[in-house]
Amino acid sequence: MKIYRNLSILTLLVFISAMSLNAQCxxxxxxxxxxxxxxxxxxxxYHAAVLVEGEEAELFKTFYSDMDYRLSxxxxxxIPQVEFTVYDANRNVLYSSREANFVRTxxxxxxxxxxxxxxxxxxxxxNQGNTPASGCVSIMxxxxxxx
Amino acid sequence: MKKLHQITNxxxxxxxxxxxxxxxxxxxxxxxxxxxDSLDVSTDNAAIYDDIKKAETIFYTLPSPLExxxxxxxxxxxFDDRLLNPIENTKNYSTNKSLALNLGIYTCDLxxxxxxxxxxxxxxxxxxxxSMADGLGILDVIQQEDIDRLEENIHNTEVIMEIVSxxxxxxxxxxxxxxxxxxxxxxLTGGWLEGLYISTQLVDMKDFNGNKLVGRIIDQKLSIDxxxxxxxxxxxxxxxxxVYSQISRVKTVFDKITLKTTPVKAEYDQVAxxxxxxxxxxxxxxxxxxxxxxxxxxxxxxxxxx
Numbered sequence: 001m002k003i004y005r006n007l008s009i010l011t012l013l014v015f016i017s018a019m020s021l022n023a024q025c026x027x028x029x030x031x032x033x034x035x036x037x038x039x040x041x042x043x044x045x046y047h048a049a050v051l052v053e054g055e056e057a058e059l060f061k062t063f064y065s066d067m068d069y070r071l072s073x074x075x076x077x078x079i080p081q082v083e084f085t086v087y088d089a090n091r092n093v094l095y096s097s098r099e100a101n102f103v104r105t106x107x108x109x110x111x112x113x114x115x116x117x118x119x120x121x122x123x124x125x126x127n128q129g130n131t132p133a134s135g136c137v138s139i140m141x142x143x144x145x146x147x
Numbered sequence: 148m149k150k151l152h153q154i155t156n157x158x159x160x161x162x163x164x165x166x167x168x169x170x171x172x173x174x175x176x177x178x179x180x181x182x183x184d185s186l187d188v189s190t191d192n193a194a195i196y197d198d199i200k201k202a203e204t205i206f207y208t209l210p211s212p213l214e215x216x217x218x219x220x221x222x223x224x225x226f227d228d229r230l231l232n233p234i235e236n237t238k239n240y241s242t243n244k245s246l247a248l249n250l251g252i253y254t255c256d257l258x259x260x261x262x263x264x265x266x267x268x269x270x271x272x273x274x275x276x277x278s279m280a281d282g283l284g285i286l287d288v289i290q291q292e293d294i295d296r297l298e299e300n301i302h303n304t305e306v307i308m309e310i311v312s313x314x315x316x317x318x319x320x321x322x323x324x325x326x327x328x329x330x331x332x333x334x335l336t337g338g339w340l341e342g343l344y345i346s347t348q349l350v351d352m353k354d355f356n357g358n359k360l361v362g363r364i365i366d367q368k369l370s371i372d373x374x375x376x377x378x379x380x381x382x383x384x385x386x387x388x389x390v391y392s393q394i395s396r397v398k399t400v401f402d403k404i405t406l407k408t409t410p411v412k413a414e415y416d417q418v419a420x421x422x423x424x425x426x427x428x429x430x431x432x433x434x435x436x437x438x439x440x441x442x443x444x445x446x447x448x449x450x451x452x453x
Contacts, residue, residue, distance in 0.1 A: 022323075022324040023324060026320045026324060041213065041217075041308050042313075042316070043213055044315030044316050045208055045209075045315075046316050046323065048320075049204050055204070057203070057204035057205070058206070059205075059207075060205070060208065060373050061209075061373070062366065062370045064214075064218055064363070064366055065366075066218060066221040067221075088411040088424075090410065092410070092411065094413040094422075095413060107421045108423070108424060109421055110424045110426075111425050111426055112427055114369070114424065115369040115372075139206065141208075143217065146221075147419075
C-alpha cells in the first residue's frame with residue numbers, strides 16, 4: 001500500500017515538475033527572446049521547447065514578400081551555444097548563424113514568398129561523461145511592412 | 148524486499164518515460180518524429196520535408212491572425228466590417244471545437260479591425276475573443292487590465308498590435324503548456340481560415356490580373372501543407388478529424404494551382420543591414436479556380452461560425 005502512495009506522490013511531483021518546466025520556458029521566451037525583436041511586431045506565435053545539448057529542432061514557416069522579418073532564437077544559459085541554419089525548399093542553405101559568430105537574430109526580406117525550414121541545434125559541450133545539459137530554446141518572429 | 152525494490156525501479160522507469168513523452172509532445176504546433184513520418188506533401192514543396200527525420204522536435208507555423216491582417220492591409224484592401232463574424236454569435240459557441248475555432252476567428256477579426264483603426268470594433272472583438280478564451284478555460288489570457296489598456300490607447304496602433312500579439316501568445320502558450328495541442332491547432336486553423344476568407348471576399352474580380360491581394364492568397368498555398376501536418380499530428384481527436392477533412396477540401400483546390408519558383412539567392416544588403424532572399428515566382432491561378440477556392444473557403448467558414 002505504501003508503495004502505491006509513494007508512487008502517486010512521485011508521479012505528481014514529476015507532473016508538477018514538467019508543468020513548471022513549461023511555465024519556466026514561457027517566462028524565458030517572453031523575458032529574454034521577445035525584447036530581441038526590437039522595433040519588429042511579434043507575430044504572436046509561441047515556439048519554445050526544452051532541448052538537450054546536441055539535440056535539433058526544426059521549424060517550417062511561410063514568409064511573405066511584402067514583409068521585413070526578424071528571426072530571434074534564444075537559449076537559456078544552462079545550455080551550450082544554440083545555432084540555427086535557414087534552408088529553402090530545395091534544401092539550399094540561405095543563412096547560418098555559425099558563420100556569423102552565433103548571433104541570436106537575423107533580419108531578412110524576400111522578393112517572392114517562400115516556405116523556409118529553420119534548423120535549430122544546441123551544440124554539444126566538450127566535457128564528456130557528465131549529464132547532458134538541458135534548457136529552454138525559444139524561437140520568435142517579428143515582422144513589419146517592407147520599408 | 149529485493150523483488151519489491153525491482154518493481155519500484157520498473158515503475159519509476161515507466162514514470163520517467165511518461166514524463167519524457169509528456170514534455171516532448173506538448174509544445175506549440177510541435178510534433179514528434181513519428182507523426183512527421185507520414186507527410187503528404189505537394190510536389191512544389193516536397194523537397195523541404197525530406198530531411199525531417201533528423202529532428203526530434205518539429206514546429207509547424209502558420210501566419211498568425213496579426214500577420215494575416217497585415218498582409219491584407221499591405222495589399223491595399225479596404226476594410227469591410229460585414230465580413231467579420233458578428234459578436235452576437237458568441238453566445239452560440241459552447242463546445243471546445245466551436246470556442247477554439249472562433250477564438251482564432253475573432254482574434255483575426257480583432258487584428259483586422261486594429262490595423263484599420265476601427266476603435267469600437269477593437270473593443271468589441273477583444274471582448275468576443277476574451278469570451279471564447281474564458282469558455283475554453285484559458286485563465287487570465289485576456290485580463291480586464293488588457294481591455295482597459297486597449298481603451299486608453301485606442302488610437303495607438305502600435306500598442307494595440309502589441310496587446311493583440313500578447314493575448315494570442317498567451318492563449319497559444321497556455322494551451323500548449325497544458326497539453327491541449329489539439330485545441331491550439333484548432334485555434335490556429337480558425338485564425339488562418341478567417342484571414343483567407345476575408346482576403347478572398349475582398350478581391351474585386353474586375354481587377355483580378357495583377358491584383359496584389361490575389362498574390363497574397365496564392366501564397367497561402369505554401370501554408371496549406373504546414374496546416375495539414377499540424378492537424379495531422381492530432382488525428383484521432385474527433386474535432387480535429389472534422390476540421391482536417393474540411394481543410395483537405397481547401398488543399399484540393401490549392402493543389403490545382405502550380406507555383407514555379409526560381410532558385411533562391413541570399414544577398415546581404417549592407418545599407419539596409421538585412422539579407423535579401425532573391426527569387427521570382429510564377430503561378431497559374433485562373434479566375435475559375437479562384438472562384439472555387441473562394442466558395443469552398445466561404446462554405447467552410449460558414450460552418451465554423453454557425
